[in-house]
Amino acid sequence: MYFKFLLTFLTLFSITTVNSQNTGVLKGVIITEQGQPIMGANVHIKSLSIGTTSNEKGEFILKKIANNSYTVEVSYLGYNTVSKKVVVNNSETIQNFILKESSYMLEGVVITSQKREQKNKDVPIAITSYGTEFIENQGTFEYDALSEYVPGFQVQIQSVNNPGIVIRGITSDSGDSRVEPRVSIFQDGVSISKSRGSVVELYDIERIEVLKGPQGTLFGRGAQIGAMHIIQNKAKNETSGAVKVGYGNYNQILTTGYFNAPVVEDKLFFRAAAIYNKRDGFIKNLSGGDLNGKETAAFRTSFKYLINDDTTLDLIANWQKDTPPGTSFKSGTYAPLGGDTNPNTFADLERGEELGLDRTVWGVTGILKHELNDIWDVTSTTAYRKFNSDEAFDADGTVAPALFFHEISKGKQFSQEVRFNFDTDDKFRGFFGANFFYEDGSQEVPWELDERSFAMLILNPAAFVLNGIPTLLPNIPNDPAAFGAIAGAPLSSYNKERNTNFGKNYSGDIFADASYDVTDKLSFTVGLRATWEDINAAYQVEDAATPSNLGYLTGNYPNILFATTNGEKIEASESFLSAVGRFAVNYDINNNITLFGTAARGRRPNVISVTATETNILSDETVLSYEIGAKSLFLNNRLQFDMNAYMYAYSNFQTTITKFENGKLVSTPEDSGNASSFGFEAAAQYAFTKSSSFFANYGYIDASFDDKDSNGNEQVLAGNTFRLTPKHSFSIGFNINPKINENLEFFFRPTYTHKSKVFFEETNLPNISQDGYGILNYRVGLTINKTYELGFYMNNALNKQYIIDAGNTGGAFGIPTFIAGAPRFFGAQLKVKFYI
Structure with missing residues (x-):
């Protein structure tokens, strides 16, 4: 039933697909100040939710873009992010980018805990956020290993079926199906909080955010004292x-x-x-x-x-x-x-x-x-x-x-x-x-x-x-x-x-x-x-x-x-x-x-x-x-x-x-x-x-x-x-x-x-x-x-x-x-x- 629902859901929205007749191509080259090509730089048009990455020659191409004016953002780790206004028309539009080497951008600076992209510094919540690089650098695949690096967060895993998840002293570990957890675990915006199903392997992860304090407004009825949000990597326009x-x-x-x-x-x-x-x-x-x-x-x-x-x-x-x-x-x-x-x-x-x-x-x-x-x-x-x-x-x-x-x-x-x-x-x-x-x-x-x-x-x-x-x-x-009428009775x-x-x-x-x-x-x-x-x-x-x-x-x-x-x-x-x-x-x-x-x-x-x-x-x-x-x-x-x-x-x-x-x-x-x-x-x-x-x-x-x-x-x-x-x-x-x-x-x-x-x-x-x-x-x-x-x-x-x-x-x-x-x-x- 649920698969049918999702397939129907996908089909209905597929019908609304619009193939614009007035489209163009945006292409260019991304290089350093020294003229070296940058491979793997991210090119993103936020208003269209599309993007790509540069190849080994620093080249990128985006096709079938509706004629309009867009803000194109180019980013690469270790370099300042560049944004430019670009007008795409029916012909081929060429826009090159030069990235300047920058100070290292710390992971966890940008978060989405308030359902919009913000700097951690601007969010009035105690949050610890770790991204792909930190998780991979530490070889972290389980919650208990990650928790060691988050103040006020403790995880004890007897087995993946029986975790104890603690935020600021409050433990959520009951397996009783009638009892709701105190700490919410979310995966891509969906609650997975029930104890016996909450432990998932941390692989190909974009970011993990741990929010401390009551988060019922943001994460619902189970986030009495905090929440952990696991954001998985999604499909992208790249190979x-x-x-x-x-x-x-x-x-x-x-x-x-x-x-x-x-x-x-x-x-x-x-x-x-x-x-x-x-x-x-x-x-x-x-x-x-x-x-x-x-x-x-x-x-x-x-x-x-x-x-x-x-x-x-x-x-x-x-x-x-x-x-x-x-x-x-x-x-x-x-x-x-x-x-x-x-x-x-x-x-x-x-x-x-x-x-x-x-x-x-x-x-x-x-x-x-x-x-x-x-x-x-x-x-x-x-x-x-x-x-x-x-x-x-x-x-x-x-x-x-x-x-x-x-x-x-x-x-x-x-x-x-x-x-x-x-x-x-x-x-x-x-x-x-x-x-x-x-x-x-x-x-x-x-x-x-x-x-x-x-x-x-x-x-x-x-x-x-x-x-x-x-x-x-x-x-x-x-x-x-001592035992009355059952004295001497056999035991099986x-x-x-x-x-x-x-x-x-x-x-x-x-x-x-x-x-x-x-x-x-x-x-x-x-x-x-x-x-x-x-x-x-x-x-x-x-x-x-x-x-x-x-x-x-x-x-x-x-x-x-x-x-x-x-x-x-x-x-x-x-x-x-x-x-x-x-x-x-x-x-x-x-x-x-x-x-x-x-x-x-x-x-x-x-x-x-x-x-x-x-x-x-x-x-x-x-x-x-x-x-x-x-x-x-x-x-x-x-x-x-x-x-x-x-x-x-x-x-x-x-x-x-x-x-x-x-x-x-x-x-x-x-x-x-x-x-x-x-x-x-x-x-x-x-x-x-x-x-x-x-x-x-x-x-x-x-x-x-x-x-x-x-x-x-x-x-x-x-x-x-x-x-x-x-x-x-x-x-x-x-x-x-x-x-x-x-x-x-x-x-x-x-x-x-x-x-x-x-x-x-x-x-x-x-x-x-x-x-x-x-x-x-x-x-x-x-x-x-x-x-x-x-x-x-x-x-x-x-x-x-x-x-x-x-x-x-x-x-x-x-x-x-x-x-x-x-x-x-x-x-x-x-x-x-x-x-x-």
């Missing part, structure tokens, strides 16, 4: 490509690249990009296989269709398949046979090679843009997305057959947004529009066990595993005084039960955001988004395959863990109306320094918590944010320095705590009351030569639960620090590129990142934490004729041992598990790129 291959330790194999070409001259363009990234696990599993590895294959194809002079259509399709081995949830209580409880050494998790993930994510996005006139344009974004994942994991972290789980998550979504943008080129600019969003998902958790082993865990945990060997209890102890060697939660939501938004220049130096921005939500939640428990005698002990008979719903689906629904907004002010002290301040309200939607015994509607979680900062750009865009300070006040802060109590495993969202945070961030970039640069950033966060809730009651978590939130973090790095001769360049790119102690749970238990540590990475190599690149990399060069998570499901049973961080990775990579 170009690149291929990178690599090999590293732990049998790491990398192949990635792209190809871009016109299909119909100056009308229809095509781009395809792909990646395959595989690495064996670095934790050996005695029961078979390895753990904490990677295997991802992803493919993207996109088309750009120039429908007429004012209308363009981008169609992008993404597909990703993840099949890594299992995650090493290693017990910190019971050592494997011949080993120890160190998370960084070998483990012995039951089921061996059965552990692992099988996840597929795919989606299609259509972006239609039409320029109404010089002031107004309209953008329609239509998208459909689907994910399906099955992750098998051993929650007790031992060879004992007690807590073997699957998590089977499914989700699909459809979204449609229409946005009108305006810019008077005078004092007033902004956008308004509407959005519809539909999602339908589920999270199924089957549990398989040997009842004889699980009985030992709950009745005699000291003997659960002895010397690496699980202890099995064949019968409930024959003690009528295999049983299975499962629970499933369901979430189906509809939402509609209307939004508006505008900026007004009061004077040449002072401007105000106001934004508002109103949202209607229809939230539907459900819960279902299937009875155990065989009624269990242990169920009499836990009170869940015929089940053991999951209180039965007698196989029925318990459903609840509710509708909500809400609004969020922002007010911001910008003040230009001079051409180099801008001050900004913001006040905003963020919101996380209400949660309908359905269990076998009760249904609760949790209040929507809200935050009031206040921030001030300064942004600067000096030395002809060679030096960028930003700093900001913020305060947040949260109400109805929700946490999900998993615990085993009264014989039941309970994992439901809870309202933990009030919380607050304040912090400071600073970031700097400096290009000390045209090809060499330096960056550094620092973040300080003090985020904790308040002593009392809004009713004056003492809070259980009072004073506790938010999970996954280091108080101090910083990173520093260099990109050093000395030229050996005209054809050969050397590069050296070291980075160092550090974060202070983090707790992995809101309970702040000292053993469920990681002390502060630092990681050193570097890349070194040669570039030949700007076409070939041969490099060597080493990540975690000092082989620092650390953990990325602790507690987990095992912690609910009093036997926490621990996940090791990555050891030293190293390897070599070869890259080849071309332009035609």
Whole structure:
């Protein structure tokens, strides 16, 4: 149905194609001041949304251009951008360009976070932006690696199915289909925020922007405390490509690249990009296989269709398949046979090679843009997305057959947004529009066990595993005084039960955001988004395959863990109306320094918590944010320095705590009351030569639960620090590129990142934490004729041992598990790129 919709969508707009009879050709040569041709320079006519690149002789040509006057922009890295007015007529128009060598333009200077192209310095939001060059220079393909370079941003990835994404202390990681994330992840303007489908490989990326603070006006209902926007490279009017291959330790194999070409001259363009990234696990599993590895294959194809002079259509399709081995949830209580409880050494998790993930994510996005006139344009974004994942994991972290789980998550979504943008080129600019969003998902958790082993865990945990060997209890102890009528009852060697939660939501938004220049130096921005939500939640428990005698002990008979719903689906629904907004002010002290301040309200939607015994509607979680900062750009865009300070006040802060109590495993969202945070961030970039640069950033966060809730009651978590939130973090790095001769360049790119102690749970238990540590990475190599690149990399060069998570499901049973961080990775990579 959705493919038919998109095909119809494309066909209808194809009919509107206009073939002008009065067209001409624009051609020319692009050279340096010294008369040398420039290959790969970008030639762009913005009003027509067309462009090309110069060939090896510096020549360019644009055909079938309607007779008119245009502004032609020519740009090339390391040279000043040149714009000229050119009149195209029926004959051949020749316009040559001479580019003057300039100071290096830092990446991240230009952003589109406010849905229009602006300099970062002029946007009243704390933003970190990295472009293609930085991402490729660091060899970054995953969120967690990127987050090390963004102050106030932390990402923990147990597996691509289970990420923890943190902005300024607020974590978004729940896999419950009924719970909305606090941090929004967007891909080309489309939300991909649901936890189990949100991790995508970062390849052939144009830019990534991380926005901090409530961004509901710009990015919708899930951006309570911030958003990350991934902007992928689209098809262009050029023939170009690149291929990178690599090999590293732990049998790491990398192949990635792209190809871009016109299909119909100056009308229809095509781009395809792909990646395959595989690495064996670095934790050996005695029961078979390895753990904490990677295997991802992803493919993207996109088309750009120039429908007429004012209308363009981008169609992008993404597909990703993840099949890594299992995650090493290693017990910190019971050592494997011949080993120890160190998370960084070998483990012995039951089921061996059965552990692992099988996840597929795919989606299609259509972006239609039409320029109404010089002031107004309209953008329609239509998208459909689907994910399906099955992750098998051993929650007790031992060879004992007690807590073997699957998590089977499914989700699909459809979204449609229409946005009108305006810019008077005078004092007033902004956008308004509407959005519809539909999602339908589920999270199924089957549990398989040997009842004889699980009985030992709950009745005699000291003997659960002895010397690496699980202890099995064949019968409930024959003690009528303690166990009544079931004393001595037999326990089976295999049983299975499962629970499933369901979430189906509809939402509609209307939004508006505008900026007004009061004077040449002072401007105000106001934004508002109103949202209607229809939230539907459900819960279902299937009875155990065989009624269990242990169920009499836990009170869940015929089940053991999951209180039965007698196989029925318990459903609840509710509708909500809400609004969020922002007010911001910008003040230009001079051409180099801008001050900004913001006040905003963020919101996380209400949660309908359905269990076998009760249904609760949790209040929507809200935050009031206040921030001030300064942004600067000096030395002809060679030096960028930003700093900001913020305060947040949260109400109805929700946490999900998993615990085993009264014989039941309970994992439901809870309202933990009030919380607050304040912090400071600073970031700097400096290009000390045209090809060499330096960056550094620092973040300080003090985020904790308040002593009392809004009713004056003492809070259980009072004073506790938010999970996954280091108080101090910083990173520093260099990109050093000395030229050996005209054809050969050397590069050296070291980075160092550090974060202070983090707790992995809101309970702040000292053993469920990681002390502060630092990681050193570097890349070194040669570039030949700007076409070939041969490099060597080493990540975690000092082989620092650390953990990325602790507690987990095992912690609910009093036997926490621990996940090791990555050891030293190293390897070599070869890259080849071309332009035609």
